[in-house]
Amino acid sequence: MIASRRPIRLSFTAARHQSGMSLLEIIIVIVLIGAVLTLVASRVLGGADRGKANIAKAQVQTVASKVDNYQIDTGKLPASLNDLVTAPAGVGGWLGPYAKPADLNDPWGHALEYRAPGEGQAYELISLGKDGKAGGSSVDADIRYQP
Secondary structure, eight states, X not given: OOOOOOOOOOOOHHHHHOOOOOXXXXXXXXXXXHHHHHHHHXXXXXXXXXXXXXXXXXXXXXXXXXXXXXXXXXXXXXXXXXXXXXXXXXXXXXOOOOSOGGGGBOTTSXXXXXXXXXXXXXXXXXXXXXXXXXXXXXXXXXXXXXX
């Protein structure tokens, strides 16, 4: 049997009804993706600063305990935090080093402030926060040793 050869007709009408995304739809999708990425980035970066603030609180407490150990060993408070790293001249009973130089900086790289005598206590130990300036709020707030 001989097969009939009928010409194949291609219909382009179906192609006309299928459409891709318009330029406006593509722009809207890009803007939405950008908004989501901005929100996620702000949460992640903000979380890092809050984490550093918590580390600074713990670090201030740790350095305060090192100051207390120095006082127990020598019978007096250090004149500066550097006395925790290297033995000061004329101080007996020094059993340090009590701290490493890196221990004397907060997580943002600012030097911890030390004052002896402090206001209402034997000494003050302060991290000035992310901005490195006195005062502030949130992650810029001062972190003080509380005995």
